[in-house]
Every structure is written in C-alpha cells, then in structure tokens.
Amino acid sequence: MVRFIHTSDWQLGMTRHFLGPEAQARFSAARVEAVRGIGRLAVSERCGFVVVAGDVFDSNHLERQVVVRALEAMAATPEVTFYLLPGNHDPLDAASVFRSRTFLDHVAENVVVLDSNEVVQAGEGVELIAAPWTSKRPLADPVANASQGVPAPGPATQRILVGHGAVDLLSPSTSDPALISVSALEAQLAEGALHFVALGDRHSTTDIGDTGRIWYSGTPEPTDHQENDPANVLVVTLDGAAAEVVPHRVGTWSFLRLAYDLTGIEDVERLAQDLDSSPEKMNSVVRLSLVGQLNLAEHANLQAVLDHHTDLLASLQVWAPSSDLVVLPDDEDFAQLPLAGFAREALADLRTELTDPATADVARDSLGLLYRLVGAAS
C-alpha cells in the first residue's frame, strides 16, 4: 500500500494587487504556514511523502526570504519527503529557483527536486515519473514523453506520474500545443504503465476523467476569486487495484464573490448584514458586484458601509466589470435640499444633466458633493 499527499500550486511569493501591505504580509505568511500544515498532515495521515505537482514558487525571480522560509517550512517535518516539480511559474530554465544558490545552500535532505525524466524511487514499491517544465512555453504535451523509454514497472510497483499543465478535457483552447492529453494518460493507466497521475496548474481540486486516478489537487491556500474548490490537499492511497483520494481542507483564507441588486436602503442594509456575518474577516478577500439604482441618501449610506468593511476585511472591492450601480437623486433627496434662488436653479440644472448620458457621471458626482455639503451645513 502506498499513501502520500498530492498537492500543487503553492505559488509561494505571490503578490496580490488588491491587498494592502499588511494583508499581503499575512497572505504570504499563511501560504508558508500551509506548507507546514501539509507536513503535519502527512505525519498524522501516515503519508510517506508529498508530491508537489508544479508551481511551488510563483516565479523564478523571488526574494531570498521566500525561498528560505519555504525550505524551512518543509524541513520542519524531516520524516516527510517533499518531491517538488518545476511548473510553468518556476520552470527549470537558466533562472530556475531550484538551481539558485539560495535554494541549493539551504535545501534540506527531505526535499527532492524532480528535475529529470528519470524514475525516482519514492519508497518501497513506489516510483515517480516526473515531467518538469524546462521553459515557460513548451511546444508539446509536457507529460506525454515523460514515461517514454522507461521500462514497465514491476508487478508490485506503483508508478505515479507527476505533471503540470492544462488538460485537453477542460481546456477549450485546442490551438494550445502544450495541452495534456487525458486519453493518453488513461491509456497508460489502463496498460498498468501508470497507477496515478498527480497534476498541478489548476487551483481547484478536480478529478479528471472517469478513472479516479487523474487528479488536480488544487492550491492549498486560495489565490483568486475564480477558484471553485481551492484550499485542499489530497491524501492518496494506492493499494493494488484500489485507489482512494481524500481531499483535506488546509486553507485559512477565503475569496468571496458577492453580488447584490441594490434598489433601496433595505438592500444596503442586507449587504451590511452579510458583510458583518462573514467569519474570519481579516482573511477574507471580498469582491462585490453591485447593480441597481440608489438615490443620493442611499448611496451615501452604502459608501459608509463599504468604508467600514474596507477596514475590517483583508480586501473589499467593487468589481467594476460586473457592477452597474446607478445613483439617481430623487425627490426624496431633494426634499432634503430645500434650496432657493440661484441654488435651486443650479440644482435643477444638475438634475437635468443626469438624464444626458454625456453629463450624467459628472452631474451625479456633483450632486453627491452638493448633498454632502448641504448635509455638512445642517
């Protein structure tokens, strides 16, 4: 029986532009902590080793700090061997972080870089075949040739292919030459040339095809709103003909996408309640899609809610591409603006401008400002 952890896409050293310096620091720390968590999980789940199927690092151009902290985190569980595969973010090119002086000087014995196509013995009856990336843009299926020329495994041996990249089943882009052919992998699994395919690149935990033996583990700490089921690692058990894959949640951060149709103060209040009730605010990155129409007063209210939660959350953004919130001053607003003389006339001008798309934006902003100035006066 073989038991190991399949993980990938640690993306260590990743920077997110929507995070402020403080949140960014915690985000980075959480990703290193996830590595320690994986080591501890391997120990508690009695896994002999961990395969990291690519994109250990977010880039080959990393600050030294990132590298040494990652190595330190892996060294924390010396009984667990980490097999690291270079992926598209950290390919095995001339600038490879795995060949950098910092890495070589500080790498512990329990860390093995899968930097060739040669078969690696990962323990009694376990062989790893790796398909490392040697450049950012390979011109062919990066795993197809990995097992070529390798003799078939012995009958008692479980052979695991560690690869990285998009699979043709999930990718609509057929023109990409670097897609991994799922059918070819399935054929090899059927032949018994392979027993498990550990893939990286996709940040969402995904079972590919029908074999139950081709998996994307997903990233252990989420990195983006697009991810469907991130924050997991897979505990894989291969026992003869049986293969068991159990996802374990290890991530501590969440990326939330929230959409609201705002048409009145009640909607604004609902939004406020939702944000209030979200747990772990400091580790939450929230992206709002706001549509609808508010008057000046409601909009001012919304602004106050957003300002408050911007301070509470790791990040709060209104996602412009999917937002279409119209602020339209209405009679209720103007009832709060009892102006006379020239001021009343100017207000009327601005209201008129609201109806013209060419001037609507600046008129709305001006009205908002007017609303604020009148409010400040009263």
Added chain:
Amino acid sequence: MRLHRISLRNYRGVEESDVQFAETGVTIVEGRNEVGKSSLAEALDLLLSVPDSSKSSRVRSIQPVHRDVGPEVEVELSTGPYRLVYSKRWAKRPETRLEVLAPRHQQLTGREAHERVEEILSETLDAELFAALRLSQGGELSAPGFDVSSLSRALDVASADDRAGDREDALWDRIRVERDRYWTATGQPRGERNELARAVASSMQIVEERRAAIERAEADVSEVASLDRELASIAKQLGDQRSHVSGLELQASGIDELRHELDRLLAHEQAAEADAHRWNAAATRRAELVDDARRARDGLHKCEAEALGCEPARVTAARRLDAARAAAEESQQQWAAAEAAHQLAAADCDFRRREIEIDQLTERRDRVIEARERLATAEAGLAHSAVDDEVVAEIEAAHIAVVRAEAVAATGAAIVEIEATAAFALEVDGDSSTLEQGSTSEHRVGDRMVLRLGDLATVRVSAGEESRLLAGRLDDARAELQRRCEAAGVDGLAAARRVASERVQAERERAEALAAIDRDLRDLTLEELSAKVDRLIERVAAYRAARGDLPPLPADLDRAQAELGTAERRLDGLGASAERADAALRSAVEAQHDAATADASTAILLDHARAGVERAEAALLAAREECADEQLDAHRREAVERKGVAAAAVVGVRAELQAADADSMDVRLKNAREALIRAEASHAERTERRIAVLSRLEFATEQGLGQLVAEAEAELARLERAHAQIETRAHAALHLHDTFAARRDQARDRYATPFRSRIDELGRIVYDVGFAVELDDELRVARRRLGGVTVEFDDLSTGAKEQLGILSRLACAMIVSADGGAPVIFDDALGWTDAERLERMGAAIAVAARTCQVIVMTSTPSRYSTIGSAKVVSLTRRDL
C-alpha cells in the same frame, strides 16, 4: 430706518441744538461749517456705536472746550416695527437711556439700553446699507458698491418668488472652498492632484522598469537555452573537424618525405652544376692566358717601333733653343744701355733741381738771421722796462686817491687869508715870500701852520682835529703814489703810461720776429738749415765733378726733364722686345724638355712591355705544367654530363610531388586547421557568454524581481485608484461650482436690472433720455452711456462721478425703502455741479424723496434751493 430728530447738547461748540427731520422727503439742514452740521452724522454714529463709558479720542474730540460738562446726543428714530428715543452722555456723569415707544413701551438705561439698541438695529437695519447711503463732501468719489444684503434681498423680491438667503450664501461659500481644494485661482490642478499624477507617472515608470528587468531576465533565460543548443551543435561539428584534420595530416607527412628527397637531389644537382662551372671557368682562364701572352708580344713590337720614331723631334728642339738664347741676350744688352742713359738723365734732373733748392734754402737762412737780430733788440728793450699795464693801473689808482684826498682836504681845511696892508715878508711853514701891499694870500691849514709875518709876528695856526685827519690822509696818498712811481722807475703817471706804451711796441716786434723765424725754420734749427745748404752745395759740386762732359749736361731743369722723358720712352720700347725674346726662349726650353720627357717615357714603356711578355709567357707555362690543355678539356666535358643527370632526377621527384597535389594539401590542411580553431573559438566564446549570462541571471534572480514587479503593480493600481478618485472629486467640485456660479450670475443679473433701471430713470431726469449705466458684479456703476458714448466710471469728471454717486444712492434707497431701508444722507455734496445741472439734480432728489428719507446737510443752502418739497432746518449756535 427713519430719523425723526437729533438733539445735541454740549457737543463741541454747540450748547444745545435740536433738528427735526421730515419722515419722507428731503430735509435740508443748513448751517455754517463751524456750527457743526456735519456733527449730526458724526453724533449719530457715536450714539449708535460708542458706549457712554468710552474714553476714546472720538469722545474727547466732541467735549466742549472750557466747560466741565459731558457731551450729550439724543436721537428719535423708527426702525422696523420699533420707534425709540435713545440718548447718551459721555465723559461727565455718563449715562445711556432708551425709551422704546412702539411697538411695546420699554425703558432701559446703561449697558442694557446700549445692548438693546444694538439688538434692535442688527434685527432691523442693514449696517452696510446705512453706510453705503451716506455721501459726504470730499469723501470717496469712486463708485459706491451696493452689494449689501438688504438691496440684494429687495432686488430678489423683485425678481423671483423664492430668494436665496444666508443658507444659500453659506452653501455657495462651501462650494467655493470645495472647488479651491482642487483648483487654483487660474483653474490649474492643485498640489495634491499634481503630486498624485506625478506619483502615478513615477510608479508607472517603476513598473515599466521592473517589467523591463524581468523581460531582460527572460531574454537571458532564452539566450542560455539557445546557447546550450548551439554549444551542442558546435561540439558535434568539432569532432568531425578534428578527424578531418588528422586525415589530412597523415597525407601531408608522405608529401614531406618526397620534399626531403627533392631537397637532397637539388643539393646534388647544385654540386654538379658547381663542378661544371668550375671546369668551364678553368678552360676560359686557359684561353685567356694564351691570349694574354699573344697580346703582350704585340704590345712590345709596337713600343719598339714608337721608340725609333722619337729621335728627330729632340734634335729640332735643341736647335730652336740655341737661337732663342742668342736673341734674348742681345735684347738684354740693348736694354742695359738704355737703362744707363735713363739713369744719367734722371741724375741730371736731380742735379738741376738741387741747385734750385740751394737758392731757396739760402734765402730762408738769411731771413732767419735777420729776424733773430730784431728779436734780440726787442728783448733787450723789454728787459729794461718794469712798467706793464698792471703797474700803470696801480699808479693810476694811487694818483686818483691823491686827487680825491686833496679835494677832501681842501674842503675840510681852514683857510688863512692874509691881506697885506703893507708889504712884508711872509714865511709860511718855512717857505718865505714877500707879500706886496694890498695883495692877499690864502693858505689852507692842513695840520698846523706856522706863519711868520715879517718880524712882526709868528702866527701858529692849528687845524682842528678833522682837518688834521684829512691832511694826514692826503699825505698818506701822496706817499703811496710816490712809492709806486719810484718802484716803477718813473716820475709820474704820464711817464708810466709812455714807458708802458713802449713796452707794448717791443713785445709786438718780438712776436713778429718769432713768427718769421718759425715760418722759415719750420721743423729745423738754424744750424740744421745751414748744414742742409752746405750739404747740398757739396753734393752738387761733387756731382758736377764726377760727371763727365758727355753727353753734355742739360742747360736747366726743363731740358733735363725732357731728356729724362726721351730716355724713359726708349727704355719702355726695349723692355717689350726683351720680354718677347724671353717668351720665345721659355717656349724653346719647354719644347726641348717635352722632347726629352717623351724620350724617357718611351724607354719606360719599352721596359714594361718586355716585362709583360715575360710574365704572360711564364704564367701560361706554369698553368700548362699543372694541367695540360687536353686534360682540362676532358674534365670539363665530364662535369657537364654529371650536371645533366642530376637535373633529370630533380624533375622526376617534382613530378611525383605534383601528382600528390602537395600545394593544395598545404592549403587544405591550413584551412582545416583554421576552421577547427575557429570552431573552438566559437565554442569557447559561447561558453563564456553562457557563463556571463548565467551570472547575470543569478544576480537578477536574487533580486526577487517577480515580487518587485507585483508590488510595484499593486502600488500603481492603488495610486491610479486614488488619482482617479481625486480627479472625479475635483471635477465634481468644479462642475458644481460652475453650475452654481452660472446660476448665481444670472440671478444677480436679473435682480440688478431693477436697480439699474431705477438709476437710469433718475439719470434721465438729470441728463437726457440717452442716459444709461452698466453695473459690475458688486452693483457698482462701471460705465455710463450718454449721447451714444460709453465712458468708464473712472474716466468721468469729478462732477459726473459725484452726481452718479448721489443718483445710485437714491436709486438704492428707493428700492429698499419698502423694506425699511435707511435714510440717504448727503453731507454738503454737489459742490462740483454747475447751476443748471443742480436744478435737475434737485428734481431727481425730489423724485426719490417721495419714497424715502433724504437728509441733506449743507453750508450753502442755495445749492438745494431747487428741491421743491424740501423741509429746511436751520442749525445755529445759540450759546456762542
């Protein structure tokens, strides 16, 4: 506000004064300047603004002089719903009293009264308006502004249903503040926006720089990959090239062996060629030796023939020489005879010349002797004369001294006059004479005088001291003269002068004699001159004795010189022929010498030729003894044959080399080696480049560029958001401001219209129907149009400015009167306005006064006589 009454008490020069105003219409307050008509306005100000406790200079200035009482002001006025009587006394027993008559009776004193009045006024009176409606003479003549709230409100009422108030003004202020946060006065973005824009730009630059750095690193990565591929291909190529080179080297070593053989054969050929050359040379030399011997013999024969031909030339030369010698000798003898004749003629010439010289010298000698005699006479005279010019001068001086002394003594001496009454013998100082009867005798008394008068008496006369002294001096002078004459050996001045003149004559004669001697002696002494004459005489005599008679001696010098000329000419002619004979002789000697030389050289040549023959024949013989001619020829032929064989062998090897393509082998091998070196260099160069790129990459990688780019991008995104936000806010603020400003200007325009037309109406009373004004933002008259001409306010005449000031105040007061307003107060205005215009102004004031209170204070009431409806109040000083 309406003023009903003002009372002054103990106010400056005014003990008590009470002025009642018409509620509507014009009140003219007239009074002389010093009476204090302008005090009314001042008093109103003081009352309303200065507390009774004030000790200010304004209060002090209104205190009456010389009286210990406090100034008092009391006013009765209506404002808004209020009617009140308000009074104050300052300085002495200060007091404030207020009595509100309407709407609700109220009485207050002191501070409460003051505060209540302030409260009422702030509630009902527009202080700015109150100030704006006053015009005082000599005050500011610039156009008054009417941007006062009561006028605005009044105008707003006229223009719209609702009107902007304090709330809108405050909002407007905030809008401007908001705009000014983002925009400068000239509409440029303010600092924070610029800074953000700059920050965005610089952040963008950082992002680009870092992206570029990443791209460079990526380029380096690709370069390493491509270098790796190239290196592999070059390495393979290198293997091929190396085996190619070693194959070629094998072939080349075979060719080298052939080359060695060729070298050996070439050396052999060279040796054979040298042998053949040597034997050929020996044969040539032998032929030369034979030839030499033959030529030597031929030369000898020729020499012998030449020696025989030499003899006759030498004989001819000897004969010619003898003849030339004889001719030369004869020529010499003739020349010697002529030479002797020439010498004789010259000696004769000398002889005759000496004779003449003897005569001349003799004459000179005689003249010298005669001059010497004259010199001796002169010198003898000079020796006896001691009187020269100096002595004469001294005697003259002494003589003059005597004459002077005599004159002095004569004047100073006493005179004794003796008149003989009878003849008697008179002896004076021993000199006796006889004095006849009746004659007189005078005597000067020098020192003392003894007169013996006959026997009768001896008279002793003594001169006084002075006379004695003078007499003494005369004696001294005479003695001096005497002494000098004696020393000179003369007996007086005249003699001295004569003797001196004789001396001068003698000196002249001596000088002449000396000059004559010098002239004739020249550098000789007389003895030498004499000796010279004697020697010449002797020599002449000797010559005549020695000379024979033939040829005869020429008669004189001229003839002797002619003879000498003849002798010279003959000598010259003979000299030329003697030279010719000499030249002929020299030529003959040379010819003879040449002949002898030729003879000798022929003999030498002959000897040489004989020796040459001997040498040549000996050499030939020696050579033949060493190697006979036949033997030599055999050696030569054998050597030539050997040379041919060696050359053939060389040709054979060369052909072999050519067959092996030796030349191109060199080129090919060289080329292959160079290609190999190039490939190795290319390999080394790429290896080196790869190392360089890798080390650069290592450095770049350690920078953590990936994170730096992401961080810079995050910063840029943040800055861009902030910038976009602030720009949105700035433009909103600007737009809000502009929208409000436009509407505000419109409103202002709208409510300014009634004000302007009111001014126009009044103006048309004063000027004509073409009168119109334009107002600026602050409702100030900016321009006046009259008779189709528009003039800026500032360019108007002083009178016109003053008139417009009055008209605009009146217009303002008319508009605001419905709302309470304030009195229009003119303090002695219209000083600049002419009579006709005054009348029209009066009419305009009267029209305005229908709806408002106008108070005119003046010291020249005639100015306002045209205001028909005016109430006139006289202000007089009743106490002073």
